[in-house]
Amino acid sequence: MKSHIFPAIKMTLISIFFFAGVYTLVVWGFGQIIAPNDGKGEVVNYTTAGGAAAYGYANIGQNFSMDQYFWSRPSAVGYNAAGSGASNKGPSNEEYLAQVQSRIDTFLVHNPTIKKSDIPVEMVTASGSGLDPHISPKGALVQVSRIAAIRNVPEEKISALITQHTEHPLFGIFGPSQINVLKINIALDQLK
Amino acid sequence: MNTEIIGVVFMFGLTLLLAIPFGRYIAKVYKGEKTLLDFFTPLENAFFRISGINAQREMNWKESMVALLTINLVWFLFAMFVLMVQGWLPMNPDGNPSMTADLAFNTAISFMVNCNLQHYSGETGVTYLSQLICLMFLQFVSAATGLAAAAILFNALKERTTDKLGNFYNYFMKSLTRILLPLSIVVAIIFLFNGMPMTFEGKDTITSMQGDTVQVSTGPVAAFVPIKHLGTNGGGFFGTNSAHPFENPNYFTGIVEMVAQFIVPLAMVFALGFYLNKRKFSWMIFGVMTIGFLCLAIPNMIMEQHGNPAIAHMGVDMSSGAMEGKEVRFGTPASAYWSILTTVISTGSVNSFHDSFMPLSGMNQMLAMMVNGFYGGCGVGLLNFFIFIIIAVFISGLMVGRTPEFLGKKVEAREVKIAVIVTLMSAILIKGGMAIAAYWITADPSLPWLNNPGFHGFSEMLYEFTSANANNGSGFEGLGDNNPFWNISTGIVLILGRFIPIIGPIAIAGILAGKKYIPESAGTLKTDTLTFGVMIFAVIFIVTALSYFPALALGPIAEFFSMH
Numbered sequence: 159m160k161s162h163i164f165p166a167i168k169m170t171l172i173s174i175f176f177f178a179g180v181y182t183l184v185v186w187g188f189g190q191i192i193a194p195n196d197g198k199g200e201v202v203n204y205t206t207a208g209g210a211a212a213y214g215y216a217n218i219g220q221n222f223s224m225d226q227y228f229w230s231r232p233s234a235v236g237y238n239a240a241g242s243g244a245s246n247k248g249p250s251n252e253e254y255l256a257q258v259q260s261r262i263d264t265f266l267v268h269n270p271t272i273k274k275s276d277i278p279v280e281m282v283t284a285s286g287s288g289l290d291p292h293i294s295p296k297g298a299l300v301q302v303s304r305i306a307a308i309r310n311v312p313e314e315k316i317s318a319l320i321t322q323h324t325e326h327p328l329f330g331i332f333g334p335s336q337i338n339v340l341k342i343n344i345a346l347d348q349l350k
Numbered sequence: 351m352n353t354e355i356i357g358v359v360f361m362f363g364l365t366l367l368l369a370i371p372f373g374r375y376i377a378k379v380y381k382g383e384k385t386l387l388d389f390f391t392p393l394e395n396a397f398f399r400i401s402g403i404n405a406q407r408e409m410n411w412k413e414s415m416v417a418l419l420t421i422n423l424v425w426f427l428f429a430m431f432v433l434m435v436q437g438w439l440p441m442n443p444d445g446n447p448s449m450t451a452d453l454a455f456n457t458a459i460s461f462m463v464n465c466n467l468q469h470y471s472g473e474t475g476v477t478y479l480s481q482l483i484c485l486m487f488l489q490f491v492s493a494a495t496g497l498a499a500a501a502i503l504f505n506a507l508k509e510r511t512t513d514k515l516g517n518f519y520n521y522f523m524k525s526l527t528r529i530l531l532p533l534s535i536v537v538a539i540i541f542l543f544n545g546m547p548m549t550f551e552g553k554d555t556i557t558s559m560q561g562d563t564v565q566v567s568t569g570p571v572a573a574f575v576p577i578k579h580l581g582t583n584g585g586g587f588f589g590t591n592s593a594h595p596f597e598n599p600n601y602f603t604g605i606v607e608m609v610a611q612f613i614v615p616l617a618m619v620f621a622l623g624f625y626l627n628k629r630k631f632s633w634m635i636f637g638v639m640t641i642g643f644l645c646l647a648i649p650n651m652i653m654e655q656h657g658n659p660a661i662a663h664m665g666v667d668m669s670s671g672a673m674e675g676k677e678v679r680f681g682t683p684a685s686a687y688w689s690i691l692t693t694v695i696s697t698g699s700v701n702s703f704h705d706s707f708m709p710l711s712g713m714n715q716m717l718a719m720m721v722n723g724f725y726g727g728c729g730v731g732l733l734n735f736f737i738f739i740i741i742a743v744f745i746s747g748l749m750v751g752r753t754p755e756f757l758g759k760k761v762e763a764r765e766v767k768i769a770v771i772v773t774l775m776s777a778i779l780i781k782g783g784m785a786i787a788a789y790w791i792t793a794d795p796s797l798p799w800l801n802n803p804g805f806h807g808f809s810e811m812l813y814e815f816t817s818a819n820a821n822n823g824s825g826f827e828g829l830g831d832n833n834p835f836w837n838i839s840t841g842i843v844l845i846l847g848r849f850i851p852i853i854g855p856i857a858i859a860g861i862l863a864g865k866k867y868i869p870e871s872a873g874t875l876k877t878d879t880l881t882f883g884v885m886i887f888a889v890i891f892i893v894t895a896l897s898y899f900p901a902l903a904l905g906p907i908a909e910f911f912s913m914h
Contacts, residue, residue, distance in 0.1 A: 169519070178486055199546075206560070212557040212558075215566055237558070242588050247674065249806075258661055275667055279661060279669075284674060286593030287588075287593040331353055332360055333604075334681035
């Protein structure tokens, strides 16, 4: 062991320098060239509900609970982007099941024209990160009549917006379809 | 077939397609043959010169293990020290505090042993400096340690008699410069294109569309995530790991991350065949591992797609499956596939939260870790599988009444004893730890440990010890685990669960290498056949699956029946 200890220490120091230092700087350098927004993540601009100009991150979901917007999914951490988290509730947990039931009830109160069997399950269950930026196309369609009524816009226009904002499976064949909630809500505000 | 299933089939096929040529390349690297990346040679030599290491000098298995343990000890002391003082060190724009001693102990061990069980949350628990020079550094070197150990095994299985099994430092450095680093840079570039952050700035404060003020954590994520997967480490930059939209922005990065965590373990299986020139033997191992993997993954995808029966009962549209703890951009099939991939190969990164999976899906995740040899972690997966091979050889030998032989070497009592100790050790660590935890929580039910009552709470604790022993690092994250009991108990399980399954197989290999080589004859047990594959599968089933059955019956199986 004694003959290995000094080589081990020296090897450790030089590996830290190279694999934590040089490697990180190389990746950072590439980021400055090829990543969107200098490697800080894609940003989108919008006007808030209060009328102020602001910006947010396209990939970081926001809490949407006002009736004039497409709602985002429930979040275990209230869309706290400085403390992501899931509910970690087990499937048989009674308290959790009661919470899901109450989300269903709330959803029906705000969307009186829809049937319970139209609510996709992801709209009443919390996401993994608590920051899920997406909903499914079904999750958007089920909100059309509420948004059309409150915004006084024909339903077809809202449905067209959904079609336009649906991100299709990768290369058309891999994975699910989805809608970025922030982006579609920005478009909703711009709808004439 | 829908697009989500096609996506999963594609990911598996793509990994296999890449792993075969990559395995050939790895075999060349460990044999010391010429490769495309030989321009790293001067750099490696400089590292050796500065460290005062003669990388040409061959070591026997004992000396390799001493070298391995010594350098791991240095890493542990360094990491624990930095984590305990990180609050005062630079590169801490968010002002995160230093770790308590027990948390630093757990975290340092956990990253040193390639586990990455995280009892802290990345946003608040560590600084950028710690993320890079402790955690990411350990992600590189712990993976390289496992690969170096596997390279020693490869060397020991050659057809000759020797006690010289290569140089540990040489294998270690080549694993870093020739395998992990180049792949990490390629993967990082893909991530950067997809908008993964790479910045040293602290939290940003934004106003949401509804007018809430929100702080957004960020950091040098795109450097961290590639090696997290390529090294089968799995520790997340953020608290929610690869479910976090900055750590895994879209379905494409999801594919890349799944391929990245799978490629090295899979390539190692083929590398063994190329190295020893026994490709059929590799295909036999691949077959056993893949059947085991599919037996766990397919039921999980079906159960998760089926959804939670208790929620179905409420009358909503269940077509997207069990979405609690899952993200829309990945969907249920890819999340269920990942959950088994990450548990069979000791990565432990998650793109969905295992605590909220259906009871039997959770059981399959635990079984994957209990076996820990269907592919398995970087290098160490093959070491675990080697133990199963030795036991299968021994039992087959007894069944036909011949002296058991493996690759021309007699397998005798000493080797089998070591193999059995390694296997039983897992069961003792998991069930022993579980027994203590169950006693403790029963004696004091007010402890803030469990996030869910009843059987599921039992599963949370069982999962934690299983994950620690398998050096996996995923969790039923509802468990309140940042307290001295969990930090220290899992810390001890982590060390034993790492080094016994490395030292044991290397010891067996070292002993076998020193034995007389007996050329193959008509009486030799063929180890590259379907029959032998079935034998290994039976051994795995009996020594792991069945020995954990009582514990699983009290957790996930009981929960399953309570729901139906």
